[in-house]
Amino acid sequence: MSALREWAASQGSKVLEAVAVNNLGKWKTATQMTALTVLLATRDCSHGGPAILVGSGVLLLYIAAGLAIWSFVVYMRKIWKALL
Numbered sequence: 001m002s003a004l005r006e007w008a009a010s011q012g013s014k015v016l017e018a019v020a021v022n023n024l025g026k027w028k029t030a031t032q033m034t035a036l037t038v039l040l041a042t043r044d045c046s047h048g049g050p051a052i053l054v055g056s057g058v059l060l061l062y063i064a065a066g067l068a069i070w071s072f073v074v075y076m077r078k079i080w081k082a083l084l
Contacts, residue, residue, distance in 0.1 A: 001025070001068070001071065001072065001075070004019060004072070004075060004079075005019050008079065014082050015079055015082045015083065017082070018075065018078035018079045018081070018082040019075050019078065019079065022071075022074070024067060024070060024071045024074060025071050027067055028064050028067035028068050028071055031060055031063050031064040031067060032060075032061070032064035034060055035057050035058075035059075035060030035061040035063075035064060036057075036061075038053055038054075038056060038057035038060065039054065039057035039058070039061075041053070042054050042057065
């Protein structure tokens with residue numbers, strides 16, 4: 001997404017406005033940070049840590065990846081409209 005924003009900045013204000021930060025990206029970041037926090041907190045399950053937390057951390061990472069793809073599609077649609 002950072003590379004997409006850099007490219008949009010070089011194309012002019014109309015395209016740059018198309019990739020303005022939205023709530024979808026904020027949700028993705030929050031989900032990703034929560035997943036990483038859970039995974040780091042449970043990284044050593046050898047002493048009987050709950051495996052359900054590890055599974056939920058991995059699930060949250062997959063959700064964050066899905067949100068990133070969804071965000072990319074939304075941005076590309078906006079950019080496509082701005083370029084046409």
